[in-house]
Amino acid sequence: MLLQTEQPDCCQDFDHVSNFIDGIFEYAASPNKRPFNIEDFKEHFGEAGAWFIKLSKSDKGPVRKGLLGLFSVSPFEVSILRKVFENDLTFHTSLDDQDFCFQVQCLPEKLLEILKDFIEPFYTQIFCQSSFKHITGLQNNGLNREIYLKYYKEKNQDRYQVCPVCLGDVQGYEETFIAQNEHYFPKQKYPSLGFSQHNLIPVCSDCNSPTIHGSKDPIAAHGPGAISNVFLPYYRTAMDSVITKFTKILGGFQVNICAVNQNDLILVERVNNLNRIYQLEKRWTARVSTHFDDVFARLKAHRENVESTEQDDVKRWLIQFLKSEEKWTRERRYNTADAFLQANFYKYLYEEYIDHLFAQLHII
Numbered sequence: 001m002l003l004q005t006e007q008p009d010c011c012q013d014f015d016h017v018s019n020f021i022d023g024i025f026e027y028a029a030s031p032n033k034r035p036f037n038i039e040d041f042k043e044h045f046g047e048a049g050a051w052f053i054k055l056s057k058s059d060k061g062p063v064r065k066g067l068l069g070l071f072s073v074s075p076f077e078v079s080i081l082r083k084v085f086e087n088d089l090t091f092h093t094s095l096d097d098q099d100f101c102f103q104v105q106c107l108p109e110k111l112l113e114i115l116k117d118f119i120e121p122f123y124t125q126i127f128c129q130s131s132f133k134h135i136t137g138l139q140n141n142g143l144n145r146e147i148y149l150k151y152y153k154e155k156n157q158d159r160y161q162v163c164p165v166c167l168g169d170v171q172g173y174e175e176t177f178i179a180q181n182e183h184y185f186p187k188q189k190y191p192s193l194g195f196s197q198h199n200l201i202p203v204c205s206d207c208n209s210p211t212i213h214g215s216k217d218p219i220a221a222h223g224p225g226a227i228s229n230v231f232l233p234y235y236r237t238a239m240d241s242v243i244t245k246f247t248k249i250l251g252g253f254q255v256n257i258c259a260v261n262q263n264d265l266i267l268v269e270r271v272n273n274l275n276r277i278y279q280l281e282k283r284w285t286a287r288v289s290t291h292f293d294d295v296f297a298r299l300k301a302h303r304e305n306v307e308s309t310e311q312d313d314v315k316r317w318l319i320q321f322l323k324s325e326e327k328w329t330r331e332r333r334y335n336t337a338d339a340f341l342q343a344n345f346y347k348y349l350y351e352e353y354i355d356h357l358f359a360q361l362h363i364i
């Protein structure tokens with residue numbers, strides 16, 4: 001995550017949904033609730049229980065299948081799943097805790113599948129395709145993806161059109177509202193975070209595509225405190241911690257992303273992980289090379305306005321032009337797609353590439 005954004009105001013509703021999920025774990029972990037009895041479930045959870053059961057037409061529907069999965073294992077195993085859920089869900093309170101581990105890492109495959117099947121429908125079937133209703137405490141009865149995006153846009157008025165991951169364009173967001181909801185920790189590997197406001201962030205379609213992020217784990221090596229090694233949506237963002245380096249290559253410019261302080265090994269690891277999961281260097285290399293063509297065309301057009309033919313005058317004008325473009329673009333880095341990358345590129349052009357640029361222009 002490069003850009004700092006804020007969670008939308010409807011996020012307290014996520015906590016009420018999490019409490020509902022936790023209540024179901026507690027219910028399924030009680031030996032006296034075996035075997036599963038649909039009427040007892042409805043009575044226990046009241047309106048929310050009846051609503052939840054009705055989300056699937058039969059026991060084979062995803063919501064009810066996930067629920068019944070909890071009753072296919074022992075109450076003790078459900079209590080393990082509950083502990084994993086409660087621990088992993090609160091990762092955002094343990095960001096600097098050197099003992100914190102995602103406990104899902106320790107789950108046997110069978111229980112991981114049960115957890116996945118139970119939580120996943122809260123996001124896919126309810127949040128994206130329907131809405132939350134009748135859960136105690138909900139401020140927005142009917143919370144769903146559309147409402148979430150509306151609140152996110154409201155909360156981040158000055159920057160919602162910029163992708164927080166790659167700083168590119170969140171295309172069509174204004175009118176058609178198509179920002180993708182990214183699970184930063186993929187829901188396949190972190191089922192407890194399948195429906196967490198701390199793990200969900202609207203991004204551009206490229207960043208959310210299976211070929212870019214897919215289900216890559218942001219944490220490269222798990223262990224106590226490994227969460228220190230990653231940037232995080234809302235809590236730990238990277239824009240002020242990275243620098244971009246440019247190198248001229250055939251047909252364009254190679255971009256490399258580095259930590260501002262190479263001696264800070266944790267920061268270096270965070271930058272490496274960010275680049276690994278979102279392929280930023282590769283994607284930015286393509287973007288900056290296209291941008292150069294545009295800059296060069298503009299320089300050629302403006303060059304004609306410089307009356308002096310003295311080399312020093314032309315060079316001074318060139319530096320001035322690039323500096324003013326840098327300033328203008330940098331001021332817009334939070335609310336204009338690619339402005340951060342382009343501002344850094346302008347700086348590179350006048351600091352390191354100026355003689356080549358001058359020669360190219362001079363010939364023309």
Ligand SMILES: [Zn+2]
Nearest residue numbers: 163166204207
């Ligand atoms: Zn993006």
